Amino acid sequence: MGFTNIKRAAIEALRTGNFQSDPDGVRKGKNLLGTGEVSPAEVIALLERCRGPQYECSPHHLDPQLPVHVFKPETRAPRPGVRGVQWYIKLYFLEGEGAEPAIFMSVHTSTTRRG
Amino acid sequence: MRIWREGDRSVAMCERCRKKVRTRFEYRPFDLERPKVTVPDVLVAVCEECGEVAGIPYQSTPRIRQAREMALTKFEARVPRELVDAIYLVATKLETEPSSLTSALMRYYIHELGHSPGLATDIKKLAEAPLAKCPSKARVSVNIDREALEEAWTSARAVGMRNKGEMARGIILVATVDAEAGDIGSTDVQPSPERLIGLKAIAACSTRIGAVPEHEMGRAARPRHRHRSPRSKSKA
Numbered sequence: 646m647g648f649t650n651i652k653r654a655a656i657e658a659l660r661t662g663n664f665q666s667d668p669d670g671v672r673k674g675k676n677l678l679g680t681g682e683v684s685p686a687e688v689i690a691l692l693e694r695c696r697g698p699q700y701e702c703s704p705h706h707l708d709p710q711l712p713v714h715v716f717k718p719e720t721r722a723p724r725p726g727v728r729g730v731q732w733y734i735k736l737y738f739l740e741g742e743g744a745e746p747a748i749f750m751s752v753h754t755s756t757t758r759r760g
Numbered sequence: 761m762r763i764w765r766e767g768d769r770s771v772a773m774c775e776r777c778r779k780k781v782r783t784r785f786e787y788r789p790f791d792l793e794r795p796k797v798t799v800p801d802v803l804v805a806v807c808e809e810c811g812e813v814a815g816i817p818y819q820s821t822p823r824i825r826q827a828r829e830m831a832l833t834k835f836e837a838r839v840p841r842e843l844v845d846a847i848y849l850v851a852t853k854l855e856t857e858p859s860s861l862t863s864a865l866m867r868y869y870i871h872e873l874g875h876s877p878g879l880a881t882d883i884k885k886l887a888e889a890p891l892a893k894c895p896s897k898a899r900v901s902v903n904i905d906r907e908a909l910e911e912a913w914t915s916a917r918a919v920g921m922r923n924k925g926e927m928a929r930g931i932i933l934v935a936t937v938d939a940e941a942g943d944i945g946s947t948d949v950q951p952s953p954e955r956l957i958g959l960k961a962i963a964a965c966s967t968r969i970g971a972v973p974e975h976e977m978g979r980a981a982r983p984r985h986r987h988r989s990p991r992s993k994s995k996a
Contacts, residue, residue, distance in 0.1 A: 660764045661762070661816055663762060664818060665770070665772065665805060665815035665816055665818070666815065666816040668790070668804065668814065669775065669816070669945070670961070671790075671816055671824065672790075672791065672792055672793050673793050673794065679816055679821060679824070680794070680824055680825060681824060681828075683821060685877030687791065702840075706772050707778045708773065708779065711773070711991070730960075730964040732960050737773070739771050739773070739780060741774070746770060746815075746817075748772060748815060749774070
């Protein structure tokens with residue numbers, strides 16, 4: 646599945662609530678979706694902003710056959726010439742995209758502090 | 761939004777088993793690292809092979825969030841009104857709302873202070889600046905995790921700060937210098953490009969996704985005038 650379909654599947658998972666959070670990211674404060682600091686609607690807004698060059702895919706560290714999807718959207722810059730804030734959204738699907746919950750591993754900005 | 765029940769089953773990647781596993785939902789205490797707090801009765805997806813927590817459904821998030829917020833402590837300090845103006849100038853420079861920025865700014869610098877002796881020195885120097893010595897007729901207030909505040913206070917005391925008010929006043933002036941938002945007078949404290957990057961990020965976040973505006977200014981900082989509607993004196 647390409648970028649467009651993965652993005653659509655991630656948004657659908659958030660919209661329907663068919664997702665879970667990786668416990669490590671919640672424990673360490675790197676998964677702001679799991680700790681409740683950002684809502685599913687806000688993550689949907691971020692994903693909708695994401696373009697192809699801001700997406701990458703890499704193997705899961707526990708299973709090289711399992712793709713982990715990383716979206717790095719940027720929030721809008723306050724004015725031209727100034728960078729917006731980069732977000733980092735990392736997730737994977739199990740047993741076919743959409744059939745089982747999406748698992749969100751990380752949702753944070755590039756300067757998110759723990760705690 | 762699906763509500764899972766205890767005993768329901770799902771799948772996840774288990775860190776301990778290092779593979780995909782079947783999971784079963786159970787209510788368990790869940791330990792957070794920062795703040796260091798144990799959240800009781802959290803519905804989690806447990807690996808059926810080793811018993812480790814392998815997933816957390818969204819329905820458990822409000823409970824986790826509440827436990828995190830309860831673990832926070834309130835940091836309050838009296839500061840000169842001129843320093844409140846300085847925060848407003850920083851917010852203007854960063855193109856964000858002052859009410860959204862103040863808490864995030866204080867939390868950011870308090871977190872940084874806990875592991876940066878250089879920042880502690882800068883804060884101490886600027887806490888001695890004339891602007892910081894004006895009468896403290898305003899107040900800043902922020903919720904922050906106890907550990908971060910304790911670490912920051914340890915760093916602050918190590919450079920000779922005597923009270924948390926001094927720390928708060930120094931933080932506001934360091935932020936003003938970092939953002940180059942105003943001339944605070946003669947000082948050898950230089951703006952930090954790294955801290956400016958952090959400031960810009962929190963400013964962007966505080967007015968966009970994830971912002972929850974808070975009342976941070978104490979009563980002393982609110983305007984005193986009130987508009988009274990004229991009362992009719994005639995009686996029927």
